[in-house]
Amino acid sequence: MLAVIRKEINTFFASSVGYLVIGIFLVLNGLFLWVFKGQFNILDSGFANLSPFFLIAPWILLFLIPAITMRSIAEERKQGTLELLITKPLPGWQIVLGKYFGSLLLIILALIPSLLYVITIHQLGNPIGNIDIGSTIGSYIALLLLCGAYTAIGTFSSSITNNQIVAFLVGVFLCFLFYFGFSGLADYQLLGATDYTIEQIGIQLHYERISQGIIDTRDIVYFISIIAFFVFLTTIILRQYPIKTILKFTSFAVITVIILNIGGNSLYNRFDLTVDNRFTLSEATENLLKEAEVPISIDVLLEGDFPSEFRKLQAETKQILEEFNAINSNIQYVFTNPIEEEEFRKETLEELQRLGLTPMEVSVQESGKTEIETVVPWAIMNYQNRSVKVALVKNTIGATTEERVNNSIQQLEYVFADALKKLIHPKKHKIAVIKGNGQLPDVKIADFIKTLQEYYFVGAFTLDSVASNPEKTLQDLQKFDLVINAKPTKPFSEKEKYVLDQFIMDGGKSLWLVESVGMEIDSLFTPQSQGSAVAFMQDLKLGDALFSYGVRINPVIVNDLYSAPLMLASGQGNDTQFTPHPWFYASLTKNSGNHPIVKNIESVKFEFSNQIDTLKNDLTKTILLTSSERSKLEGIPTEIRLDNIIGQKPDITGYTEGNHNLAVLLEGSFKSAYKDRVKPFKIIDGKDTSIETKMVVIADGDVIKNGIRKGRPITLGYDPYLNLQYGNKEFLLNTVNYLLDDSGLTQVRGKEINIAFLNIEKVVATRSFWQIINIVVPLIILGLFGVGFSFLRKRKYQK
Numbered sequence: 127m128l129a130v131i132r133k134e135i136n137t138f139f140a141s142s143v144g145y146l147v148i149g150i151f152l153v154l155n156g157l158f159l160w161v162f163k164g165q166f167n168i169l170d171s172g173f174a175n176l177s178p179f180f181l182i183a184p185w186i187l188l189f190l191i192p193a194i195t196m197r198s199i200a201e202e203r204k205q206g207t208l209e210l211l212i213t214k215p216l217p218g219w220q221i222v223l224g225k226y227f228g229s230l231l232l233i234i235l236a237l238i239p240s241l242l243y244v245i246t247i248h249q250l251g252n253p254i255g256n257i258d259i260g261s262t263i264g265s266y267i268a269l270l271l272l273c274g275a276y277t278a279i280g281t282f283s284s285s286i287t288n289n290q291i292v293a294f295l296v297g298v299f300l301c302f303l304f305y306f307g308f309s310g311l312a313d314y315q316l317l318g319a320t321d322y323t324i325e326q327i328g329i330q331l332h333y334e335r336i337s338q339g340i341i342d343t344r345d346i347v348y349f350i351s352i353i354a355f356f357v358f359l360t361t362i363i364l365r366q367y368p369i370k371t372i373l374k375f376t377s378f379a380v381i382t383v384i385i386l387n388i389g390g391n392s393l394y395n396r397f398d399l400t401v402d403n404r405f406t407l408s409e410a411t412e413n414l415l416k417e418a419e420v421p422i423s424i425d426v427l428l429e430g431d432f433p434s435e436f437r438k439l440q441a442e443t444k445q446i447l448e449e450f451n452a453i454n455s456n457i458q459y460v461f462t463n464p465i466e467e468e469e470f471r472k473e474t475l476e477e478l479q480r481l482g483l484t485p486m487e488v489s490v491q492e493s494g495k496t497e498i499e500t501v502v503p504w505a506i507m508n509y510q511n512r513s514v515k516v517a518l519v520k521n522t523i524g525a526t527t528e529e530r531v532n533n534s535i536q537q538l539e540y541v542f543a544d545a546l547k548k549l550i551h552p553k554k555h556k557i558a559v560i561k562g563n564g565q566l567p568d569v570k571i572a573d574f575i576k577t578l579q580e581y582y583f584v585g586a587f588t589l590d591s592v593a594s595n596p597e598k599t600l601q602d603l604q605k606f607d608l609v610i611n612a613k614p615t616k617p618f619s620e621k622e623k624y625v626l627d628q629f630i631m632d633g634g635k636s637l638w639l640v641e642s643v644g645m646e647i648d649s650l651f652t653p654q655s656q657g658s659a660v661a662f663m664q665d666l667k668l669g670d671a672l673f674s675y676g677v678r679i680n681p682v683i684v685n686d687l688y689s690a691p692l693m694l695a696s697g698q699g700n701d702t703q704f705t706p707h708p709w710f711y712a713s714l715t716k717n718s719g720n721h722p723i724v725k726n727i728e729s730v731k732f733e734f735s736n737q738i739d740t741l742k743n744d745l746t747k748t749i750l751l752t753s754s755e756r757s758k759l760e761g762i763p764t765e766i767r768l769d770n771i772i773g774q775k776p777d778i779t780g781y782t783e784g785n786h787n788l789a790v791l792l793e794g795s796f797k798s799a800y801k802d803r804v805k806p807f808k809i810i811d812g813k814d815t816s817i818e819t820k821m822v823v824i825a826d827g828d829v830i831k832n833g834i835r836k837g838r839p840i841t842l843g844y845d846p847y848l849n850l851q852y853g854n855k856e857f858l859l860n861t862v863n864y865l866l867d868d869s870g871l872t873q874v875r876g877k878e879i880n881i882a883f884l885n886i887e888k889v890v891a892t893r894s895f896w897q898i899i900n901i902v903v904p905l906i907i908l909g910l911f912g913v914g915f916s917f918l919r920k921r922k923y924q925k
Contacts, residue, residue, distance in 0.1 A: 128224070129224070130220070130221060130224025130225060130228060131224050131227050131228040131231065132228075133224075133228070134198065134224070134225060134228025134229060134231075134232070135228055135231060135232060138194070138228075138232055139912070139915050144194075144232070145908060145912050147190060147193050147194060148190075148232075148235075148236045148908055149905060149908055150190075151186060151187075151190045151236055152236070152239055152901075152904040152905060152908065153901065153905070154186055155179065155182070155183070155186065155240065156897075156900050156901035156904065157901070158178075158182055159178055159179055159182070159243065159900070160896065160897045160900045160901065161897055161901070165178070165431075165434070165437060166178040166179075166181065166182045168243075168247070169250075169884070169889050169893060169896070169897075170434065171434040171437075171438075171884075172434055172435070172883060172884055172886065173434065173438060173881070173882065173883060173884065174247050174250065174251040174252070174256050174257050174882035174883055174884050175247065175257065175258060175261065175262070175882055176243055176244065176247060176262060176265060177265070177337075177441070179240065179243055180265045180268065180269060180337045183269055183272075184272055184305055184329075184330075184333065187233075187272065187273060187276055188276070188298060188301045188302060188305065189298060190233070190236070191229075191233060191273065191276040191277055191280050191297070191301070192276075192279075192280045192283065192293070192294045192295075192296075192297030192298045192301065193294060194229050194232055194233060194277075194280070195229045195277060195280030195281050195283070195284050195293075195297060196280065196283070196284055196290045196291075196293040196294040196297060197284065197290050197293075198225045198228070198229055198280075198281055198284045199225060199281065199284040199285045199293075199360070199364070200284045200285075200287055200288050200289060200290050200292075200293040201290060203287075203288040204288040204289070204290075219357075219361045221364065222281070222285075222357055222360045222361045222364060223357065225281055225284075225360075226277060226278060226281050226357055226360075229277050229280065229281060230273060230274060230277045233273045233276075233277060234270070234273070235911075237269065237270075237273070238907075239903070239904035239907050239908070240904075242899070242900060242903055242904060243900060244257070244262060246896050246899065246900060247884075250884050250885055250888055250889055250892075250896070251882060251883075251884060251885065252883050252884060252885035252886075252888075253885075254885075256882045256883070257882055258339070258400055258401050258402075258880075258882055259401070260339055260399035260400050260401050261338065261339030261399060261400045261401070262339075263339075263399060264336055264337065264338065264339035264340065264341060264399040264400075265336075265337040265338075265339065267336060267341065268333050268334075268335075268336035268337035269337070271333070271336065271345075271346070271349040272305075272329065272333050272349075274349060274353050275304070275329055275349055275352045275353055275356075276301050277353075278352065278353040278355075278356035278357050278360075279297060279300045279301050279304065279356050280293075280297040280301070281356065281357070281360050282300075282356040282357075282359050282360045282363075283296040283297035283300060284297070285359075285360045285363045285364060286363060304328055304329045304352070305328065305329045305330050305333075306328070306330060307328065308324055308327045308328030308330075309328045309330045309331065326348075326387075329349075329352070332344075332345040332348045332349065333345075335448060338400075338405065338441075338445050339398065339399045339400040339405065340396055340397070340398055340399070340400075340405050340445075341396070341397040341399060342394065342395075342396045342397075342452070343390060343394045343395050343396070344387075344390045344394045347386055347387060347389075347390030347394075348387055348390070351382075351383045351386045351387060352383070354383075355379050355380075355383050358375075358379050359375075359376060359379065362375045362376075396452065401880070402879050402880050404442075404535075404879045405445060405446070405449055407449055407450075407453065407539060408539070408870070408871075408873065408874045409870065410543070410870035410871045410873065410874060411539060411543045411871065411874060412453055414543055414546055414547055414550070414871065415450055415453040415454045415457065415543075415546070416453065416454060417550055417551075418454050418456045418457060418509075418546070418550055419456070420456060420509070420510065421456045421458060422456055422457050422458070422507060422508065422509045422546070422549065422550075423458050423459070423460070423507075423508045424447060424457070424458070424459040424460075424505055424506070424507050424508070424516075424542075425459075425460060425462060425505065425506045425508070426443060426444075426447070426459060426460070426461045426462070426505040426518075427461075427462060427463070427464050427483065427502040427503070427504050427505065427506070428440045428443060428461060428501070428502070428503055428504075428505070428518060429461040429462050429463040429466075430463045430466070430499075430501070431499075432499070432501060433499070435530065435531040436501055436503070438531055438535070438881075439503070439518060439519070439531060439534055439535060440461070442535045442538060443505070443518060443538060444459075444461065446538045446539055446542065447459045447542070450542065464478060464502055465478075465485075465500060465502065475500070478502060481515075482515060483502060483504045483506075483515060484504075485500050485501065485502045486500070486501045486502075486503060486519065487499070487500060487501075503517070503518040503519040503534075504516065504517060504518060505518060505542070507542070507545045507546065507549060509549035509550060512549055514545040514548050514549055515545075516541050516542060516545045517541065518534060518538070518541070519534050520533040520534045520536075520537055520726055531881060532879075532881045533726045535879055535881060536725070536726050536879050537726055539874050540871070540874040543871055543874060544863075544871065547871060548580060548581065553581065553582055553583050555581075555582045555583070555607045555608065555866045556582065556583045556584075556585070556605065556606045556607050556608075557578060557582050557583065557584045557585070557606060557607065557608045557609070557610060557862070557866075558585060558586075558587035558603060558606040558608070558609045558610070559571070559575065559584065559585070559586050559587065559609075559610050559612065560587055560588075560589065560609055560610065560611045560612075560614070560626075561586050561587065561588045561589075562588040562589045562590045562622075563589065563611075563614040563615070563616045563617070563618055563622070563666075564614055564615030564616035565611065565612050565613055565614050565615075566612045566613045566827065566830065566831055568586075569834060569839055570831045570832060570834070570839070571612055571830055571831065571832065572832060572839040573832040573839050573840070573841055573842040573855070574830055574832065574842050574855060574858055574859075577842075577855060577859060578859070578862060581862075581863070582862075582866070585606075587602070587603060587606065587609070589618075589622045589625065589626075592619065592621045592622050592625055593619075593621065596621045596624070596625060596806070596807045597807070597809055599625055600625045600628055600629065600809065603625060603626075603629050603634075604629060604632055604634065606629075606634065607634065607635060607866055608634065608635040608636065608637065608862065608865055608866055609626065609629060609634065609635075609636050609637070610636075610637045610639070610830075610862075611626075611636070611637070611638050611639060611640060612639050612827060612830050612831075613639055613640070613641065613827020613828065613830070613831070614640060614666055614827075615644070615664065615666075616666075617665060617666050617667040618666060618667050618668055619667075619806075620806040621806040621807055623667070623668065623671050623799065623806075624800055624805060624806045624807065626671070627671060627798055627799050627800060628798075628809065628812060628813065630675075630796055630816055630819060630821065631796065631798055631812075631813035631814070631815070631816040631817075632813065632816070632817070633816060633817040633818070633819045634819065635819060635820050635821060635865040635866060636821040636822075636865075637821070637822050637824075637858075637861060637862065637865065638668075638672070638821065638822070638823045638824065639824045639826065639827045639829055639830050640666060640668060640672075640679060640823070640824075640825070640827065641664060641679070641734070641735075641736055641825065641826060641827055642663065642664055642665075642666075642669075642679045642680065642681040642682075642736050642825075643661050643662070643663060643664055643681055643682070643683055643734065643736055643762055644661065644662050644663070644664035645659065645661035645662075645683065645734045645766065646659075646734075647711075647733055647734070650766065650768055657767060657768035657769055658765060658766065658767045658768070659765070659766050660763055660764070660765050660766070661683055661734070661760075661762050661763060661764050661765075661766055662762060662763045663681045663762055663763070664681075670799055671799040672823065673741065673799075674796075674797055674798065674799040674801075675745075675792060675796050675797075675799070675821065675823075676740060676741050676743045676745045676747060676792055676796075677738055677739065677740055677741065677747075677790055677792065677823050678738070678739045678741060679736050679737075679738055679823070679825050680736060680737045680738070680739060680759075681736065681761075681762055682736060682737050682759040682760060682761055682762065683711065683734055683735070683736065683759070683760045683762065683764070684711075684713055684732070684735045684736065684737055684753050684757055684758075684759060684760075684786055684788070685710045685711060685757060685758050685759070685760050685781075686710055686711075686712075686713040686714075686753045686754055686756070686757040687710060687754065687756040687757065687776065687778075687781050688713070688714050688716075688753075688754035688756060688757075689708070689709055689710050689711070689712045689713055689714055690709065690712040690714055690731050690845070690852070691706035691707055691708060691709055691712075691848070692706070692707050692708075692709030692712065692772070693705070693706055693707075693845075693847040693848070694707055694772070704847050706847075706848065707771075707772045708771070708772075708776075709771065710771065710776065711733065711734050711766070712731060712732065712733050713731075713732040713735055713753045713754070713757070713788065714729040714730070714731060714732075714754075714852070715729055715730045715731075715732060715751040715752060715753060715754075715788055715789075716729075716751065716752050716753070716754060716785065717750075717751065721748055721750060721791070722860065722864060722872050722873055722874070723750055723791065723822075723857070723860045723861050723864050723872075724750050724751065724857065724860070727853040727856045727857050727860065728843075728851065728852055728853030728856065729852060729853055730751055730789075730829060730843075730852060730853045730854050730857045731829075731843065731852040731853075731854060732788060732826045732828065732829060733826060733828035734826070734828070735753075735788050735825050735826035735828075736788075736825040736826065737759055737786040737787060737788070737825065738786075738787040738788065738789075738790050738823060738825045739787070740787065740790060743797070744794060744795070745792045745793065745794040745795075745796065746792070746793045746794050747790055747791070747792055748790065748791040748793075749787050749789075749790055750789040750790060750791055750822070750857075750861075751787075751788045751789040751824075751857070752785035752786060752787055752788055753785050753786045753788060754785060755784050755785050756778075756781040757781060757783060757784075757785060757786060758780055758781050758782070758783045759783060759786065787825075788824065788825050788826065789822065789823070789824045789825070789857075790822070790823050791820065791821075791822050791864075792820065792821050792822075792823070793818075793819075793820045794818065794819075795815055795816055795817065795818055795819075796815070796816040796819065796821075797814070797815060797816075798813060798814045798815065798816070800814075801814040801815075802814075820864075820865050821865075822861050822865065829854055829857075829858065830842070830854070830858060833846070841855070842854050842855040842858075843855050843856075860872070
C-alpha cells in the first residue's frame with residue numbers, strides 16, 4: 127500500500143498540472159480571504175478568527191479534490207495499467223486505500239500553507255495572540271474530515287470511468303450533492319421525514335458543527351461511515367463484480383452506514399474545544415431543556431446578507447440552538463428572512479413593529495459606499511398555543527460595534543433559556559407589592575408590574591390590617607415569596623416593621639426601593655415653586671431594621687457628573703421645543719463587576735438618589751450599582767434651584783469623592799431587627815435569625831417609576847424625548863429573577879464569553895503587507911517544494 131501511495135505522490139508532482147492545481151487553490155484562498163471585498167474577507171470582518179476560511183474552503187475544495195482524484199483510477203483504466211496493478215500481490219482494498227491516502231496526503235500538503243493565516247490572525251489580534259486556538263484546532267479537524275469525505279467520493283468517481291473529465295464532473299456533482307444538496311432539500315419533506323433528518327444525511331451540518339470547535343462523536347461517526355462507504359464501493363467496483371452483486375453489496379453498505387449512524391446518535395458525547403467553553407451549556411439550562419416533552423419550534427428572523435457583526439451573531443445563535451437540539455430533539459429551529467419579499471416589505475415592517483419585533487437599521491460598507499440595511503434581530507419561541515419573543519441584540523448607549531456584538535453573544539444562552547422557562551414552567555412564585563405607606567401609585571409602576579406578571583403571580587398587599595390583627599396580616603404575607611416596597615413616603619409603625627421583619631426571618635425575599643430624602647423632580651415645575659424646592663430628611667422609621675440587616679441609607683443626595691439630561695420646553699404651541707440640559711441629580715450608574723443581575727445591562731437612571739453604607743456582619747454583600755467616580759454628596763436640608771444648575775458650568779474640582787453605593791444585594795442568614803428587644807406583638811413562632819434568604823436595597827424609589835403620557839404609562843426606563851432606553855426595567859427584572867430563582871438559571875447571565883477582535887488600527891496600517899504575505903508566501907513555499915522535489919527526483923534516477 128505504501129508503494130501505491132508513493133506512486134500517487136510522484137505521479138502528481140512529476141507534472142506541472144499538480145503544482146497548477148494547488149497554486150490555483152492557494153491564490154483563490156488568498157484573494158477571497160485577504161483582498162476581495164465581501165463576507166469572506168478576514169481583514170474587513172473585524173474578528174480574530176479564521177471562520178471565513180473554513181466557510182469558503184468546502185466550496186473551493188469541492189473543485190480542487192475531484193481535480194486531484196480524477197486521474198487516480200480512471201487514468202490507470204485508460205492506459206490499461208489497472209489490470210496489471212490488480213495482478214500484483216496486493217488485496218483490492220489495499221490498492222484502493224493506497225490511492226485514497228495518496229490523494230488525501232496531497233490535499234493535506236495543499237492545506238499546510240494555510241497555517242500562515244493562523245500566524246497572521248495571531249499577530250493582528252487585539253491584543254496580539256487574541257485567537258481561540260481550541261476553536262481553530264476544531265475547525266482544522268472538521269476540514270480534514272471534509273477532505274477525507276471528498277477524497278473518498280472523488281476516488282469512487284474515478285473508479286467508474288476511464289475518462290478523467292467525466293470522473294471530475296461526477297466527483298464535483300457528488301461532492302456538491304452531499305455537501306449542499308441535502309441541506310438544500312431540508313426545506314421539503316421526503317417520505318415523511320423531517321427536514322432535520324434530511325439535513326443529517328448531508329455533510330454540511332456535520333462539518334459546520336465541528337468547525338465551531340465542538341467535537342461531536344455523531345459527526346465523527348458520520349464522516350468515518352461516509353469515507354468507509356465510498357472506499358468500499360470503490361473496492362467492489364475495482365473487482366469488476368456483476369451489477370447484481372454490486373447492488374447487493376451496496377445495499378449492505380447502506381444498511382451498515384444507517385445502523386452505525388443510528389447507534390452514533392443514540393450514544394454520543396460532545397467535547398467543547400473553545401477556550402471559554404462557550405458551547406457548554408449550564409446545568410440549569412440542560413435541566414430546563416430536558417423538561418420539554420413536546421416539540422418547541424423557534425423561528426429566528428435573523429437571515430439575510432448582513433454586516434460582519436450580525437453574521438457572527440447569526441452563527442453564534444445557530445450554534446447555541448444546535449446545542450439545545452443536541453440536548454433535546456424536541457427543540458427545533460429555522461432561520462427566516464421576514465422582509466425578503468420586497469413587494470410586501472413596508473406592510474411587513476409595520477406588522478413587525480406592531481408585534482414589538484422592532485427592526486434595526488444598520489450601515490453596510492460596500493464598494494466605498496455606505497448603504498442602510500434593515501435587520502430583524504428577533505426570534506419567536508412557540509410552544510403549544512403560546513409564543514414568547516426573544517431579543518437577540520443587546521443595545522447599549524454609546525457602545526462600539528465590538529461591545530454590542532460581545533454583549534449580544536454573552537446573553538444568548540440566557541435569553542433563550544429564559545424564554546423556554548416562561549413557556550414550559552407555570553407561574554409558581556407570588557410577589558406582594560406593599561401598599562399603605564405612601565408607595566408609588568399603580569399607574570407609576572404599571573409597566574414593571576405588567577412585565578413581572580409574565581413570570582409571577584403579582585398582587586397588592588396593604589399593611590393597614592396590622593393595627594387590628596397583626597398575626598393574621600403576617601400569616602397572609604407569608605403566603606408570598608417576595609415583597610416589593612416601591613418608594614414609601616410615610617413612616618412604618620413598629621407592628622408593620624415587625625411583620626416585614628418576620629417575613630424575612632421566615633425566608634421571604636425582599637426588594638427595597640426606599641429614600642431617606644424627600645425630593646421630587648415634579649416639585650420644581652409647579653407654578654408656586656418658580657423652579658425651586660427644598661430637599662428635606664424623610665424618616666420612614668426603617669433605619670433600625672435596615673441597620674440590623676447590614677445597610678444604612680444616608681440622608682444625602684448624590685450629585686453625579688455622569689448623569690441623564692433634563693429636558694426643558696421652550697416656546698408655546700406648535701413652536702414648543704425640548705432642549706436637553708445637564709442634570710447632575712439623575713445618576714447613570716455603573717455596573718460593579720460581573721454579577722448576573724447587572725451583567726451586560728444598560729446604565730440605570732436614578733433621580734435624587736441617596737448613598738448606602740454597608741455594615742460589618744456575617745452576610746454576603748454585593749455592590750450592584752454605584753455612581754460614577756465623578757460624583758459628590760450634598761447634605762440636607764438643601765435648596766434645589768433650576769437656575770443654579772441649568773446653564774451653569776460645574777466646578778470639576780468638587781467631584782473628587784469617587785463612586786457611591788446606590789444598590790446592594792445582601793445574602794445569608796439575617797438577624798432580626800427585634801432580637802433582644804420588646805416585640806410589638808406576640809407570635810407563637812417568632813424568629814430572631816432567618817433561614818438563608820436574600821434582599822436587595824436600592825437607595826432611590828424612582829428607579830421603578832415609569833413615565834406617563836396622555837394618562838397612560840410608558841415603558842419603564844424609556845426617554846421619549848431622546849429616544850433612549852435606560853436599563854431600569856432589565857435591572858429590576860434581573861433582580862427579581864435572581865431573588866426568586868430556584869433553578870440557577872439566573873447564573874447563566876454571568877457566563878463569560880470572549881469574542882476575539884482584530885486590532886483595527888494595525889489592520890489599516892499593515893493591510894497591504896499581510897495581503898502580500900498571505901498570497902505570495904504560500905506560492906513561494908509551493909515553488910520551493912517543487913524545486914526540492916524535482917532535485918531529489920533527478921538525483922534518485924541519476925544513480
